[in-house]
Amino acid sequence: MTEIKKEKTSLRKRADAIKEFRCKYLIAVLENPVEFVNIGTVVRNINALWVEKLYIVDPRKKLPDDWQDMREKKSLSTPSVSAIKWSYVKRFDSTEDCLNHLEKNGFVSIVTSPHIKGKNNVVLHEWKYTQWKLAVWFWNESHGVSKEVIDKSEMCVQIPMYGIIESLNLATCSGIVLYEITKQRREYVASKKKK
Secondary structure, three states: HHHHHHHHHHHHHHHHHHHHOEEEEEEEEEEEOOOHHHHHHHHHHHHHHEEEEEEOOOOOOOOOOHHHHHHHOHHHHOOOOOHHHHHHHEEEOOOOHHHHHHHHHHEEEEEOOOOOOOEEEEHHOOOOOOOOEEEEEEEEEOOOOOHHHHHOOOOEEEEOOOEHHHHHHHHHHHHHHHHHHHHHHHHHHHHHHHH
């Protein structure tokens, strides 16, 4: 019993020590993800990079509504390496509900995709992501991001790729994109503190 208390105290101390590194006003959004392993890995990514929240659009209702219930779901806690317990995750029944919630709270949406044309397309590392309350939408494993999200997004972010394969899986894409965005946001906050 004492070992469990020590472990909880140690984890709480760690959580308190890293609190200042959390990227506030940054939300990752998964639209209709299919594979639980991908959801779990994205949860792990957002926790490792200390993204404030993860929203999941889940019209098939594969996930529980309540975050506490998600924490107990083995299909999420195993691939997330228990990061689900330390990450805020909220589910929505529809893309429209999620977009409305984000807009109501002043968030600007951007999408990730290698092929969208007709939108403001930017290469990941050539843009600054420090100025907005930001929601970064990631695509469904088989169908990409919906037209609804594309229409409501400020821009489309592309990861430059140079091989034969022109796309990355959901978990890898989220890690790369969120790493660049969180790095920029932390540097921005640090520069403001120095002034």
